[in-house]
Amino acid sequence: MTPIDLRSDTVTRPTAGMRRAMAEAEVGDDVWGDDPTVQRLEAVLAERLGFEAGLFLPSGTQSNLAALLTHCARGDEVLLGDRSHTFVHEGGGAAALGSIHSHPLPNQADGSLRAADVEAAIKPDDAHFAKSRLLCLENTIEGQVVPQALVEAACRVARARGLATHLDGARLFNAAVKSRCAPAGLTRPFDSVSVCLSKGLGAPVGSVLVGARDFVRAARRWRKVLGGGMRQVGVLAAAGLFALEHHVERLEDDHLNAALLAERLSGVPGLEPEPVQTNMVWVRVSSTLAPRFVERLAEGGVLASGAERLRFVTHLDVSRDDIERAARVVRAVATGRA
């Protein structure tokens, strides 16, 4: 039986409709500004998120990095969450490639950064300190929608002290669907936003960075420097456009499936699912169960990631029936009946 792959929402495969759109895409050399499909994707996302311009990049990591390099100069400082993807999971690119200093602040239980922490971390203009230049937030973070009032409060403090603001919105559409809010409502406090097409939206590749026209012009330069200038890449942009048209509202199904999985796993001895908001289910596993638990799930045909805090991510390629089957396998492994 095919395994049910809940390791990440990045594992989806392009649907038949998406493949058709890719095959039929009009293309040109995008480094020369000749690819109409890329241009359409950039314009559609910029408009949808309330910005002047957009830039298509190969990955979320490169999109966040291009944003940081554009906002910050050598020796500048970015304030960001200590659990944020940019701080933890992007290879220290800001330091490695931009000489940008990171000041991590505690992500609260709801994923937010406290405005008071942001205020206290902004340095005075003094040669002893790095120059505080940028606040970077993430939404959703670990599947949680950050309360918008707290996002706005943190950005207000940053802006009042002259910092720019960037949002890693890799899963912004999950946040928008969950909070029943237009994506532009969530992005309003930011100067730039990065959105991934290759996560819950189901495209094989790609992120789009949006911002003001001048900001995007400068980021385009960094994209080339980072090796992200691609040629007849309308074949990939077409997948992104297809995803925006067909795969946004259905994110609700992923959220319902995640909630269902958490419900099925509650009450299982040794497992403690955390409250679910969008498409991620985090489950604390007792120290007696944890060793080899994820391997035993894989043997039973369910792929997850982690060890003592397991992560199951729902997506386009898993159905409600798959979730019911996955829940049965997890319960059986946990209770020693597998």
Ligand SMILES: Cc1ncc(COP(=O)(O)O)c(C=O)c1O
């Ligand atoms: C919140 C967040 N930001 C950025 C990224 C980076 O995206 P990519 O894997 O396309 O580099 C990820 C990837 O999982 C992510 O979860």
